[in-house]
Amino acid sequence: MSSSQNGLTHLEHITLYHRPSCGYCRRVYRALEDLQLSINDINLGSDYDARVELYKHGGKSQVPAIRIELGNGKTQWMYESLDIIDYLRTQLER
Numbered sequence: 001m002s003s004s005q006n007g008l009t010h011l012e013h014i015t016l017y018h019r020p021s022c023g024y025c026r027r028v029y030r031a032l033e034d035l036q037l038s039i040n041d042i043n044l045g046s047d048y049d050a051r052v053e054l055y056k057h058g059g060k061s062q063v064p065a066i067r068i069e070l071g072n073g074k075t076q077w078m079y080e081s082l083d084i085i086d087y088l089r090t091q092l093e094r
């Protein structure tokens with residue numbers, strides 16, 4: 001579920017839901033840079049469907065949030081920048 005892009009390890013199974021104005025989101029981006037990881041991201045400011053999706057499946061509209069494709073057809077949603085960063089760190093050990 002990962003590939004290499006521009007020297008970064010791209011984690012295809014993780015998508016970050018963010019807003020440009022969100023400082024906690026920037027914290028996640030900084031961690032991604034430090035860990036030399038990249039993930040897909042969706043700007044909720046310009047994507048109404050994604051806002052609905054996040055609220056419907058994640059349970060709240062707070063960002064940052066990530067959607068994790070677990071590989072068995074199931075999806076996990078995670079909030080809280082520090083929890084997200086911890087989870088990203090675990091991906092280095094896989």
Ligand SMILES: N[C@@H](CCC(=O)N[C@@H](CS)C(=O)NCC(=O)O)C(=O)O
Nearest residue numbers: 022023024061062063064080081082
């Ligand atoms: N403790 C959270 C705080 C996240 C937070 O406050 N996010 C703000 C944007 S910076 C937000 O989404 N507020 C709107 C909401 O909670 O629905 C974290 O570390 O991720």
